[in-house]
Amino acid sequence: MQRHFSSFYIPLGYKLLISYIFLVFIPIIGIGSYAYFSSVHSIEAHTRSNLEVAIKQMGNNVDYRLKDIIRSSDELYADQTLSRYLTGYHSGWEKYSIMSQYILPRLENAANLPSQEVKLSLYADNPNVSEFYYNDIENNSGGRQYSLFRSSRIQGQSWYKSLNLHYGSSVWRQVDNDMATGRISFIRPLINYDTLQLNGLIKISANMKYIFSDVDSGQLGDDSILFIVDDQNQLVFSSASNEADPARLAGSSSGSIKQPGSYMQIKQPIANMPASIVAWVPYSTLQENSEQVRTVTIWFCVTILIVLSLISLLMSQYFSRRFQKLITSLKSFKEGNFHKRMLVQGKDEFTEIGSAFNDMASTIQRLIDEVYISNLEKKETELQMLHAQxxxxxxxxxxxxxxxxxxxxxxxxxxxxxxxxxxxxxxxxxxxxxxxxxxxxxxxxxxxxxxxxxxxxxxxxxxxxxxxxxxxxxxxxxxxxxxxxxxxxxxxxxxxxxxxxxxxxxxxxxxxxxxxxxxxxxxxxxxxxxxxxxxxxxxxxxxxxxxxxxxxxxxxxxxxxxxxxxxxxxxxxxxxxxxxx
Missing domain, CATH: 3.30.565.10 (Histidine kinase-like ATPase, C-terminal domain)
Incomplete structure (x- = not known):
């Protein structure tokens, strides 16, 4: 029997191509437009979030080094035996024995405890204490150093008088020649545990370039500024990348750091020091990133449209050819070749495929075989997975x-x-x-x-x-x-x-x-x-x-x-x- 097609018959290949074009163009244009407009508004939020994560990591690394120094001071601060030796009166051989066999080894151990090189100074109020120090203790020479002084050496200095130490307190401050040598000191009181009165102080001086070695503005971009300020907003340390143009960190008339209007500021407090990491990122950099994202989004959408259009054309031709072959097989089944599919007439390929539904019975045995084989493979896979565990x-x-x-x-x-x-x-x-x-x-x-x-x-x-x-x-x-x-x-x-x-x-x-x-x-x-x-x-x-x-x-x-x-x-x-x- 010959097939008769009405005047509005449309081949399956054209139907697939038209549907693919609609399914591809509408989502891509909608998603591309949304990405185009939303990227402009979201780029600053994403960039700021990434910068905050980077600065937070810098703060964590700084806190780790600060804890290392604080842990060193804990060895002396909590040593009650050392406190009794430094507050008591000893003479003669007993004084020498205590000094050589306990006090100096404890100072040496505390100075060697941090991973970085430090200078440890212990100041005792007891005038009977014997002093121990290096001739170049005031120089910026390398190596670990530890010293024992009487407090009378520093009681007249202004930085000592400005300290307000008490039991359990501590402070980070640049004293003596710390500012000239690029160092900072961790200071805490030495306690007489019999009276809980102050008996001196512990001072550990460390190089700020090591403590703040992760504070590098190069990680945030060439035009970014990264530095450390104290709780009074005074500059403590500046990234090496800022040294080429120190005017960018010029302070106001009050001495505090003033944020430029063309920069976005991100501030991260440091847990173990009354200071914060401050980053200034120019807004121009954010705008450049926004333009790059917009350009990439447009080109990406255009490329996807072209590629998917070509795929749509190829897929429509592919399925059209496959259905033509299927129709031929159904014709053979109708003529008596039962190894083929059964054919029922229709107006287009979809109708002819639907008419072949009665052929499903011939595939049941094949599906059973496939399921059986699949179950065997599943069992083998489960055994392999259990053994691997x-x-x-x-x-x-x-x-x-x-x-x-x-x-x-x-x-x-x-x-x-x-x-x-x-x-x-x-x-x-x-x-x-x-x-x-x-x-x-x-x-x-x-x-x-x-x-x-x-x-x-x-x-x-x-x-x-x-x-x-x-x-x-x-x-x-x-x-x-x-x-x-x-x-x-x-x-x-x-x-x-x-x-x-x-x-x-x-x-x-x-x-x-x-x-x-x-x-x-x-x-x-x-x-x-x-x-x-x-x-x-x-x-x-x-x-x-x-x-x-x-x-x-x-x-x-x-x-x-x-x-x-x-x-x-x-x-x-x-x-x-x-x-x-």
Missing amino acids: MNPHFLYNTFSSISRMAKLGEIDKLHEVIRALARFYRLTLHRGEMIIPIEQELQIAESYLDIQRIKNADRIIVAYENDPQVLVYDTVKFILQPFVENALEHAWYDDEIKITIRAYREVDIICFEVEDNGLGMKDEIIEGVLDPTDKGIGYGIRNVDQRIKLQYGNEYGVCIHSSLGEGTVIRIRFPAASANG
């Missing part, structure tokens, strides 16, 4: 033990641990197989226990009660080690622990047992460990149980018998099978 995290602890043995010079033990670790991973990673002989699985558990016995000085007693006839059968890999590890981590409470590993056969069932004489478990803990839902505890044990059930069936798996104070027996059951039949 059995990650022997004890590797990290073993490396830590290796490092400790190397530091202590225990070469023989180090050699044994490394050799046992190599054997363990050679067995567990060998050829990536999931099903291995029982003999190999027992060797994996033995290698793991060898490592643990070496690490724990043979306080682990291991016994093996294995039937030699079961060694030729196969098992799911890596199901014993998690239970051995669990016994060592959670059951061990005495000086020694005994672990017994058994492998035997009961008719057609292979049984593994891991028995310990540890703490034991309560019934509710056992139920939670074997709970198949995500609410369960003991992920490693539940993982082994799921792997066995997935491989062999729900009638196999793990069961636990335990008595508090007596120990636990883990039993693993799976069918007796081997690769050789």
